[in-house]
Amino acid sequence: MEAIVGTPEVATKTAYRRCSRCVLDTTVSDIWFDEAGTCKYCQIHDEMERLHPLANMEEDLERIIRRIKKAGRNKTYDCIVGVSGGRDSIYTLFLARKMGLRPLAVYFDNGWNTEIAVSNIRKATDLLRVDLHTVMADLDEFKDLQRAFLKASVPDADIPTVYAIHSVLYETAAKQGIGYILHGHSFRTEGTSPISWTYMDGRYIKDVHRRFGSGHVRSFKIMTLPYLLYYSLVKRIREVRLLEYIDYNKKKADETLAHDLGWVYYGGYHHKNLYTKFFQSFLLPNKFNIDKRKTELSALVRSGQVTRREAIAELEASSYKYDRSVVIYAVAKLGWTLEEWEAVYFREPRSHKDFKTYLPLIRLLRLPIWVACKLRLLPHILYLKYAS
Numbered sequence: 001m002e003a004i005v006g007t008p009e010v011a012t013k014t015a016y017r018r019c020s021r022c023v024l025d026t027t028v029s030d031i032w033f034d035e036a037g038t039c040k041y042c043q044i045h046d047e048m049e050r051l052h053p054l055a056n057m058e059e060d061l062e063r064i065i066r067r068i069k070k071a072g073r074n075k076t077y078d079c080i081v082g083v084s085g086g087r088d089s090i091y092t093l094f095l096a097r098k099m100g101l102r103p104l105a106v107y108f109d110n111g112w113n114t115e116i117a118v119s120n121i122r123k124a125t126d127l128l129r130v131d132l133h134t135v136m137a138d139l140d141e142f143k144d145l146q147r148a149f150l151k152a153s154v155p156d157a158d159i160p161t162v163y164a165i166h167s168v169l170y171e172t173a174a175k176q177g178i179g180y181i182l183h184g185h186s187f188r189t190e191g192t193s194p195i196s197w198t199y200m201d202g203r204y205i206k207d208v209h210r211r212f213g214s215g216h217v218r219s220f221k222i223m224t225l226p227y228l229l230y231y232s233l234v235k236r237i238r239e240v241r242l243l244e245y246i247d248y249n250k251k252k253a254d255e256t257l258a259h260d261l262g263w264v265y266y267g268g269y270h271h272k273n274l275y276t277k278f279f280q281s282f283l284l285p286n287k288f289n290i291d292k293r294k295t296e297l298s299a300l301v302r303s304g305q306v307t308r309r310e311a312i313a314e315l316e317a318s319s320y321k322y323d324r325s326v327v328i329y330a331v332a333k334l335g336w337t338l339e340e341w342e343a344v345y346f347r348e349p350r351s352h353k354d355f356k357t358y359l360p361l362i363r364l365l366r367l368p369i370w371v372a373c374k375l376r377l378l379p380h381i382l383y384l385k386y387a388s
């Protein structure tokens with residue numbers, strides 16, 4: 001049972017320091033600060049603000065909507081929206097319909113979603129009159145992949161879900177001939193997850209699965225480089241973060257969704273999914289000394305939705321709270337006894353750098369990636385985050 005109440009054991013190599021503008025700190029191992037004490041992720045935020053200035057937002061939004069409509073003319077759908085039942089994805093769907101788009105909603109069910117999340121999806125798609133395409137994961141296979149990442153002892157052990165959703169969206173877009181995938185991410189409310197906390201690519205997933213998993217992954221395609229090139233260059237599928245074209249405010253979005261779509265808040269940070277809840281509230285803080293509230297609070301501080309003082313007060317008021325019953329539920333659902341879980345939990349923490357990834361290649365190709373980002377063939381955040 002010790003592993004259910006474990007305490008942080010992560011060694012701090014450098015002296016503790018917190019960004020002078022947001023609340024990210026040296027628990028992010030890839031962080032750096034400029035002379036004014038502002039961190040790498042605040043600078044990424046400023047670059048994103050330059051790319052999506054609020055002053056031009058109406059014009060920019062209308063331009064991107066026109067482009068999506070034009071590409072989707074004479075097709076049943078002009079875009080795809082991945083829905084998880086959370087605020088951001090449902091608001092994206094709401095905004096897409098409000099702007100006159102004809103989206104296909106795609107839902108990837110990994111077997112861990114809460115009933116609230118599923119009900120939010122049903123209500124929203126019914127009321128907005130949007131077709132819903134559900135992709136069900138092979139649950140045994142998916143759990144094997146989740147166990148592989150936990151055994152690999154890396155802090156980004158929640159990426160199978162994020163990656164699978166990404167892959168399913170691309171595959172559906174390619175099959176249906178849809179050119180645009182709309183995301184609910186916004187740097188103003190969610191921030192950019194540090195790469196030392198969350199790293200994801202197809203080569204990494206394959207290597208972790210080969211070393212710690214079993215069988216084959218069939219529920220979704222693991223998008224290695226040839227697939228990525230095929231989708232972006234041949235199929236010309238583009239990703240659009242629609243919420244970055246508006247002054248997106250969490251509180252206002254909650255009110256609108258609750259009023260117009262009967263949307264219900266699930267509580268916590270991304271706790272619409274029980275695996276994410278187990279992972280973010282228990283495993284990350286206790287095993288890796290990672291508190292993901294810092295990413296979201298930092299984003300809200302930068303965009304003026306929360307003050308830095310309020311964010312620090314929230315972090316210092318209490319550590320990330322977890323529900324013991326969720327931890328016990330997750331361990332049992334993963335098919336482990338508590339003893340087996342303990343053996344996994346107490347493994348030495350590692351990082352994506354201990355596995356094969358595309359990161360060395362990305363760094364080698366930083367110049368062509370920069371050009372591709374300028375030409376909008378790739379999202380600019382890719383360069384800022386991985387190659388800069």
Ligand SMILES: [Zn+2]
Nearest residue numbers: 019022039042
């Ligand atoms: Zn900062």
